[in-house]
Amino acid sequence: MTKSQKAVIYARISDDREGEGLGIERQETDCRALAERLGFEVIAVYADNDIGASDKTNKTREQYNRMLEDARKGRFSFILAYSNSRLTRRVREYLDLIDLYREHKVEIRTVVSGDHNLATADGRAVALTLATWDAAEAERISERIKRKNLQRAMSGEPAIQHRRRFGFEADAINHRPDEAQAIRNAVADIISGASITSIIKKWEAEGILTTDGKASWGWAPVKRVLFGWKTAGVRSLNEEPLYDASGKLVMGNWEPIITLEERSAGLAMMERRSRRGVKEGKWLLSDLLRCGVCGGKLYGQRLDQHERSSYSCNSGKTANHLAINAKRLEDHVSREVFEYLSALTFRGFTEQSLEPKTWARxxxxxxxxxxxxxxxxxxxxxxxxxxxxxxxxxxxxxxxxxxxxxxRDFHANNAQPKTHMEAVWTSALPLATSNSLFEDQQIAIRAEVETVIIAKATRGYASRTDEAFLKRIEIVWKQPHYEVERLTDEEWASLMVNENTPPETKEQLWKLFTLEET
CATH class of the missing domain: 4.10.860 (DNA Excision Repair, Uvrb; Chain A)
Structure with missing residues (x-):
């Protein structure tokens, strides 16, 4: 068979919502029928699925470009397409096709748009005219879609996306309960002082998958899931919130997963962490400790091969101002937070009694x-x-x-963390169980503790006693901090026989509660 009878098929569909490529298959079937009528041999099929061909798209048509490269190499003489618009909606690309004919004699045949003799001036003029109208139609379609999308958005209708939004069902209205709860928990943790990185570690450890089934999460996608406008029930367009004529946010016709106040509080807390330069690490009290001499930060450091460690201030000109045993300090702060939260639960502090204030302005x-x-x-x-x-x-x-x-700052300062708003007791457990995630322990402590000031140790043997050690530590609690009496042995025992507490948890909590200071 001669080269002049060799042809390729190009098929394209702009919007494949089902993701099954059915439109591509139909175009190929019709083009093969055209090739059979013309006596051509189809040697290849190039297909770009779910990609537009107008100036409105930023996607690259990889198969289209590959087809042009093969044409310039002289591998075929005809391009078959269902219509001109399937081939291109760009006038400048049609000029490239005209040059392709002039230089390599590659002709175009279509199923429904007819044939244009690119060898003549009239044929080229007709082809360019049709290409101009195709481009205009693409712009008109784009304008109609934009008007329709804006109208739907202003009425609060959700945007149906190709990929399901995490936390919502495919209809973009109903919640997917387990994912929605994961979002609420994560936002509460962020408000309590957690970071996006810690949320990623937690979700990956718990096996929470993305909507496309991936086990790993990225920083930006998690932030978008937690604090995107849709999560807070606000209708947005091109990732920007919409406002009505009175300047108020346009709310969507779906139930929000978090409140606007929670969104503001979480973002404000993230910004506050960023200003402080808080970094993730494997030191439980990282960024919470301050030197009682100079007010500088204390940093964790390993001392020897036995993994003994300390927190120390490195601000002194000739030597460190002070240092303190890391394990003893972490155990003490963990115990204090745990006993406080346990008493808070036992004494009956409820969500209603801890209800946040309203902003006066x-x-x-x-x-x-x-x-x-x-x-x-x-x-x-x-x-x-x-x-x-x-x-x-x-x-x-x-x-x-x-x-x-x-x-935003008001809501950040007055938002109640998960330890208050949902279950104080549940949030205390990471400080008691040995198999808790490190990030959960940090969250529980940072939800309650603003900072811990460490005083310089006294000299002599007396400084080694438990009493002297505890005198060095001053815990500055976050506000509001409620004064509650710690549990007595009898009250603790009654708490332990709660039928909903697993036996292994009771044992661990009891050991922690009765453990003497070391």
Whole structure:
């Protein structure tokens, strides 16, 4: 068979929502039928699935480019496509196809768009005219889709994505219970002082999978899952929140997984951690310890091959200000937090008694948004000129942004961590069980402790006693911190016989509670 009878098929579909490539298969079937009628031999099929061909797409059509390279190598003489628009919707790409004919004599045949003789000026003009109309139609389709998407978004309808959003079912409305609960727990942990990295470690240890079945998580995807606008029930478009005419957020018609206050508190806590430069490590009290001499940070360090360790201040000019045994300190702080949380639970502190405060300037924020909307309406109605309106709007927007930052910080400072809001007792357990995740232990401590100040040790043998050791430690608790009496032996024993507490947990907790200070 001569070279002139060799042909290839190019098939493309812009939007394959089912992900099954059925549109590609139908195009190939019709093109093979065309090849049979024309007496061509199909030697290859190039297919780009779920990729647009207009200027509106940023995706690269790898198979299309490969086909052009093979054409320039003289491997075939005809390109078969279902229609011109399947081949390209870009005028400049049609110019490349014309050059392909001029230089390599590669012709185009279509199933439904007819044939254009690229050897003649009229044929090329017709082809370019059709390409121009295809490009215009692509833009019109894009405009219609944008208007439709905006209309749906402003009414609160969810965006149906190809990949299911973590926490939601495929309908983008109903929650997937186990994933939604994982999100709530993680956001509560972030508010309590945890990091995204610790959440990743926890999820991967617990076997929580991504929506495409992967066992590993990335930092950015986890942050998007936890604090994306959809998670808080806000309708967004192109990852930006939508506001109605009065300046209020457009809420979606689905139940949010977390509240806007929780979202603000979590993001504020992350920003606070970033400003402090908190880093993950294997030191339980990392970033919590301060030197009682200079106020500097204490850092953990290994002392010898026996894995003895200490926290020490390295701020002294000639020597360290002080050091303290790491294990004894960690055991003491863990015990203090655990006993406090246990007593808090036993004494009956409930979610209602610990309900966070409301921000006092919410009405002021709403009034500023309404004022901005009124000025925009006055400008649209030509009552006020741009010179009058926009300087005022700029000032109001600056005020609104400042109030939003103030509200975010307020919610961060007053948000109740999971230890209060859900189950204080459950959050105390990581400090008692030996097989708890390191990150869970850190979260439990950081939810309650602001900092721990370590004083310099006294000289002599007396400094080695337990009493002297404890006098060096001052725990500064996060506020609000409720004064509660610690459990007596009798109360602790009654807590241990709770029928819902597993036997192995009872034993571990009892050992911790009755263990004498070392």
């Amino acid at each position: 919410e009405q002021e924020l709403e009034e500023i948004s309404e004022r901005i909307s009124e000025l925009m309406d006055a400008h649209a109605s030509k009552i006020l000129t741009s010179e009058v309106v926009f300087p005022q709007i700029q000032k109001l927007e600056d005020q609104r942004n400042e109030l939003r930052r103030e509200r």
